[in-house]
Amino acid sequence: xxxxxxxxxxxxxxxxxxxxxxxxxxxxxxxxxxxxxxxxxxxxxxxxxxxxxxxxxxxxxxxxxxxxxxxxxxxxxxxxxxxxxxxxxxxxxxxxxxxxxxxxxxxxxxxxxxxxxxxxxxxxxxxxxxxxxxxxxxxxxxxxxxxxxxxxxxxxxxxxxxxxxxxxxxxxxxxxxxxxxxxxxxxxxxxxxxxxxxxxxxxxxxxxxxxxxxxxxxxxxxxxxxxxxxxxxxxxxxxxxxxxxxxxxxxxxxxxxxxxxxxxxxxxxxxxxxxxxxxxxxxxxxxxxxxxxxxxxxxxxxxxxxxxxxxxxxxxxxxxxxxxxxxxxx
Amino acid sequence: xxxxxxxxxxxxxxxxxxxxxxxxxxxxxxxxxxxxxxxxxxxxxxxxxxxxxxxxxxxxxxxxxxxxxxxxxxxxxxxxxxxxxxxxxxxxxxxxxxxxxxxxxxxxxxxxxxxxxxxxxxxxxxxxxxxxxxxxxxxxxxxxxxxxxxxxxxxxxxxxxxxxxxxxxxxxxxxxxxxxxxxxxxxxxxxxxxxxxxxxxxxxxxxxxxxxxxxxxxxxxxxxxxxxxxxxxxxxxxxxxxxxxxxxxxxxxxxxxxxxxxxxxxxxxxxxxxxxxxxxxxxxxxxx
Amino acid sequence: xxxxxxxxxxxxxxxxxxxxxxxxxxxxxxxxxxxxxxxxxxxxxxxxxxxxxxxxxxxxxxxxxxxxxxxxxxxxxxxxxxxxxxxxxxxxxxxxxxxxxxxxxxxxxxxxxxxxxxxxxxxxxxxxxxxxxxxxxxxxxxxxxxxxxxxxxxxxxxxxxxxxxxxxxxxxxxxxxxxxxxxxxxxxxxxxxxxxxxxxxxxxxxxxxxxxxxxxxxxxxxxxxxxxxxxxxxxxxxxxxxxxxxxxxxxxxxxxxxxxxxxxxxxxxxxxxxxxxxxxxxxxxxxxxxxxxxxxxxxxxxxxxxxxxx
Numbered sequence: 001x002x003x004x005x006x007x008x009x010x011x012x013x014x015x016x017x018x019x020x021x022x023x024x025x026x027x028x029x030x031x032x033x034x035x036x037x038x039x040x041x042x043x044x045x046x047x048x049x050x051x052x053x054x055x056x057x058x059x060x061x062x063x064x065x066x067x068x069x070x071x072x073x074x075x076x077x078x079x080x081x082x083x084x085x086x087x088x089x090x091x092x093x094x095x096x097x098x099x100x101x102x103x104x105x106x107x108x109x110x111x112x113x114x115x116x117x118x119x120x121x122x123x124x125x126x127x128x129x130x131x132x133x134x135x136x137x138x139x140x141x142x143x144x145x146x147x148x149x150x151x152x153x154x155x156x157x158x159x160x161x162x163x164x165x166x167x168x169x170x171x172x173x174x175x176x177x178x179x180x181x182x183x184x185x186x187x188x189x190x191x192x193x194x195x196x197x198x199x200x201x202x203x204x205x206x207x208x209x210x211x212x213x214x215x216x217x218x219x220x221x222x223x224x225x226x227x228x229x230x231x232x233x234x235x236x237x238x239x240x241x242x243x244x245x246x247x248x249x250x251x252x253x254x255x256x257x258x259x260x261x262x263x264x265x266x267x268x269x270x271x272x273x274x275x276x277x278x279x280x281x282x283x284x285x286x287x288x289x290x291x292x293x294x295x296x297x298x299x300x301x302x303x304x305x306x307x308x309x310x311x312x313x314x315x316x317x318x319x320x321x322x323x324x325x326x327x328x329x330x
Numbered sequence: 331x332x333x334x335x336x337x338x339x340x341x342x343x344x345x346x347x348x349x350x351x352x353x354x355x356x357x358x359x360x361x362x363x364x365x366x367x368x369x370x371x372x373x374x375x376x377x378x379x380x381x382x383x384x385x386x387x388x389x390x391x392x393x394x395x396x397x398x399x400x401x402x403x404x405x406x407x408x409x410x411x412x413x414x415x416x417x418x419x420x421x422x423x424x425x426x427x428x429x430x431x432x433x434x435x436x437x438x439x440x441x442x443x444x445x446x447x448x449x450x451x452x453x454x455x456x457x458x459x460x461x462x463x464x465x466x467x468x469x470x471x472x473x474x475x476x477x478x479x480x481x482x483x484x485x486x487x488x489x490x491x492x493x494x495x496x497x498x499x500x501x502x503x504x505x506x507x508x509x510x511x512x513x514x515x516x517x518x519x520x521x522x523x524x525x526x527x528x529x530x531x532x533x534x535x536x537x538x539x540x541x542x543x544x545x546x547x548x549x550x551x552x553x554x555x556x557x558x559x560x561x562x563x564x565x566x567x568x569x570x571x572x573x574x575x576x577x578x579x580x581x582x583x584x585x586x587x588x589x590x591x592x593x594x595x596x597x598x599x600x601x602x603x604x605x606x607x608x609x610x611x612x613x614x615x616x617x618x
Numbered sequence: 619x620x621x622x623x624x625x626x627x628x629x630x631x632x633x634x635x636x637x638x639x640x641x642x643x644x645x646x647x648x649x650x651x652x653x654x655x656x657x658x659x660x661x662x663x664x665x666x667x668x669x670x671x672x673x674x675x676x677x678x679x680x681x682x683x684x685x686x687x688x689x690x691x692x693x694x695x696x697x698x699x700x701x702x703x704x705x706x707x708x709x710x711x712x713x714x715x716x717x718x719x720x721x722x723x724x725x726x727x728x729x730x731x732x733x734x735x736x737x738x739x740x741x742x743x744x745x746x747x748x749x750x751x752x753x754x755x756x757x758x759x760x761x762x763x764x765x766x767x768x769x770x771x772x773x774x775x776x777x778x779x780x781x782x783x784x785x786x787x788x789x790x791x792x793x794x795x796x797x798x799x800x801x802x803x804x805x806x807x808x809x810x811x812x813x814x815x816x817x818x819x820x821x822x823x824x825x826x827x828x829x830x831x832x833x834x835x836x837x838x839x840x841x842x843x844x845x846x847x848x849x850x851x852x853x854x855x856x857x858x859x860x861x862x863x864x865x866x867x868x869x870x871x872x873x874x875x876x877x878x879x880x881x882x883x884x885x886x887x888x889x890x891x892x893x894x895x896x897x898x899x900x901x902x903x904x905x906x907x908x909x910x911x912x913x914x915x916x917x918x919x920x921x922x923x924x925x926x927x928x
Contacts (some may be wrong), residue, residue, distance in 0.1 A: 048570070062517070064513075064516075064517060088519040088520075088521065089519065090519075091517065091518055091519025092519060095517070095518075096514075096517050098514060103510045103511065103514075104510070104511060104513075104514040104551075105511060105514070106511040106515070106529050106533065107511070107533070108532050109529075110534055117515070117518060118518045118519065121518055121519050121520050121521075121524065122519060164514075167518070351751075440904075447679050455632060455636070456636075458629060458632075458633060458781055458852070459632075459633050459636045459637070462633050462899075462902055462903060462906050463633075463637065463898070463899055463902055464858055464861045464898060464902065465863070466861070467861045467864070467879070467894070467895060467898045468863075468895075470864070470879055470880070470883045470891070471641070471644070471883075471892070471894075471895045473642065473884055474882065474883040474887075474888060474891040474910035475644045475882055475888065475891070476644075477886070547758060551758075551760050554760055554762075555760055555761075555762060555865050558760075558762045558865065558868075559864075559865065559868055559880050560884065561880065561882075561883055561884065571760075571762075574763065574766070575761060575762075578766060578869075581766060581769065581770060581774065582774050585770060588766060592763040593765070595760060595763060596755075596758060596759050596760075596763060599759075599760075600754065600755060600758040603757070603758050604754065605753055607754075
């Protein structure tokens with residue numbers, strides 16, 4: 001039924017952190033062994049706490065960073081090397097919405113000039129019909145034509161994010177990656193931008209990767225949800241299933257932390273917050289996991305369908321491979 | 331126009347008059363530029379014309395005649411005329427050298443930011459190198475090795491302070507590229523040339539211009555110093571520094587030969603420094 | 619700390635290597651030294667003999683190796699004008715230069731640092747403004763103008779002091795003042811801004827809020843921290859003990875290294891020019907290295923080498 005637009009297999013991205021001039025570089029794995037499929041016209045929500053590698057995943061999906069291992073195929077073609085001519089041409093088909101719209105806009109150029117820039121870069125249309133196209137794009141994202149003459153600092157935060165979105169949509173891309181698009185906005189404006197994103201996704205049939213740490217935002221826009229922990233996807237499935245009845249202990253803790261729920265006991269995680277420079281052996285979550293057994297300290301659990309209901313989860317306990325310790329948790 | 335947009339926009343910089351010293355600096359600089367541009371029109375004599383009957387004549391107010399307002403030198407050449415042509419020469423050199431320095435430094439800095447890796451290390455090594463050797467000595471060595479000509483002299487002075495622009499341009503470009511607008515534009519598919527020339531350069535221009543106003547007086551001082559030593563501008567051409575250098579011989583008998591160019595040098599460097607400090611505080615407080 | 623030192627030492631060596639190579643390359647680029655020295659119309663045999671004598675007939679690579687080797691053995695060539703070893707010519711001028719630059723350095727430190735601290739502590743007062751204006755003026759008046767003005771007033775008009783030469787300590791007074799005032803102005807500006815920056819830090823406010831007497835806040839907390847950036851510029855001043863007096867020595871006909879350099883440049887006496895260039899670079903690099911060491915001692919943050927950019 002669904003056709004994959006982008007398929008990523010076994011992605012890994014390691015940064016080397018150097019201490020001092022001659023210090024031995026230590027590898028920090030931001031992403032490790034990650035599989036991802038983006039289906040045509042669907043939205044995948046990627047959640048996880050900060051530092052779990054979701055933004056790195058987003059940049060790799062866009063090809064802005066080359067993975068250290070693994071492969072990415074966009075529309076059946078391998079991702080070209082970043083910066084190459086083929087890569088630049090491909091930008092017209094995949095775009096990004098940033099966390100900080102003010103930082104993503106050039107403060108010396110008008111909104112109109114910046115929305116028109118992708119058209120100029122990719123040689124779309126003629127100089128004469130660009131103003132019209134810009135006006136249409138601005139209208140699409142709920143800005144007025146006269147906003148084209150304004151400078152970024154003259155707009156409000158929500159308007160700026162709309163302008164960034166208009167710029168991203170200028171080349172009619174197939175894939176849109178939104179990296180924390182609402183976390184820098186006022187709460188009152190977040191809902192507007194969320195609605196706009198869902199509406200545009202549906203209207204244009206965009207394929208979208210929505211990255212956020214906000215579970216409720218992810219649920220609102222996504223067709224599927226993937227939960228990340230320390231560079232890996234630990235659970236993936238339909239939003240209602242993952243967010244109402246999480247299978248992975250980490251996802252359970254995450255969901256229980258959503259405020260304003262009734263009848264849900266909050267799971268407090270113990271231990272240190274995850275540190276990508278010091279990844280635990282076995283399941284990365286085991287030091288904080290209330291259910292962890294000896295196997296969890298040795299073997300990395302695979303993301304695979306759970307026996308029974310076929311939910312994708314990477315957990316020895318949830319897979320029934322080991323039994324949880326007697327009533328210690330929950 | 332909604333009220334919120336009006337509130338969201340920061341208040342426009344209100345244009346108030348700069349402080350009196352800066353105002354003086356601006357007026358003085360305007361006067362100097364006018365003199366330099368109009369030199370051939372306003373000069374009373376040619377700067378090489380001899381008036382052997384009026385050698386070492388004093389300026390008006392020290393017993394001189396209306397024929398030579400600022401007096402004459404040992405060959406009877408009109409000091410005012412020489413002063414005007416010296417101002418033109420010194421400002422030309424200073425402007426030329428400042429622009430060359432900014433061009434070289436900015437280009438190398440942006441190149442380092444774009445290429446990273448070995449190119450960046452090489453540029454940083456050169457920056458370290460030129461920051462650690464006193465420029466005057468380096469300039470003297472080059473003049474000794476290559477001899478002197480005006481274009482070479484301007485280029486040589488252009489190397490002064492290039493490393494400052496390189497540092498600034500590299501630092502700003504890297505920070506713009508890592509998270510900000512430059513990364514966003516690159517993501518749109520823009521070529522590096524477009525990212526650097528159309529986006530990064532205009533955004534860092536104000537910082538670079540402030541650095542230029544801070545380097546300009548230093549270049550005037552360098553030029554006049556070298557010319558004073560007889561190693562800069564060569565006769566028959568004349569610059570402010572070489573006028574002081576030659577006037578030195580007549581310090582006791584005809585101090586006016588030396589005093590008028592000296593005053594011009596001091597006022598000009600002072601003016602540009604004051605303007606530069608003011609601009610820096612106004613545009614870019616992060617620059618030290 | 620050892621790693622930090624090794625890094626700095628490596629940098630110092632790279633800079634020196636660059637200077638040596640620069641001198642060599644520029645020397646070869648500037649044309650045929652033999653022709654320059656002998657003149658364009660010198661007979662062929664004479665030029666060839668000169669080449670052989672100076673090793674100019676070998677390949678560039680051999681010349682370079684020989685050149686580096688001779689620098690290590692302290693052989694910096696002979697003055698192409700009077701045939702004496704360049705290193706000896708330069709060395710005998712060093713005491714005269716130091717006789718000017720060392721007293722001037724004390725003058726700079728003694729005037730500049732107190733003035734800068736005072737101005738910072740009385741920010742925006744009338745005295746602050748006067749100090750800063752004098753500092754800007756001191757920085758923008760070229761040393762040759764200042765020197766000649768001093769000569770005009772104290773030697774020509776008042777007749778109190780000699781105008782040039784090196785016969786007695788009285789001859790040194792005007793050049794030392796000329797050198798000292800310019801440097802003091804730079805140092806005052808720098809110290810003031812370093813102090814102001816430190817005084818704005820939270821720990822200063824904390825210290826004074828705790829009830830530490832203000833005098834102790836300044837001497838115990840603010841001044842030591844402001845000293846860190848100031849060390850750089852003082853190091854630069856130490857590094858220019860040799861090179862900093864080029865113009866002033868010429869103004870006062872003082873027979874130091876700077877005067878020698880100017881004359882050598884005018885005569886295109888390349889061996890001497892190169893020798894001064896190397897000497898100045900070595901002192902500068904040594905001073906920078908010492909500053910780095912001091913930094914490591916004063917500022918523990920730098921010892922770990924945790925600098926940005928990588």
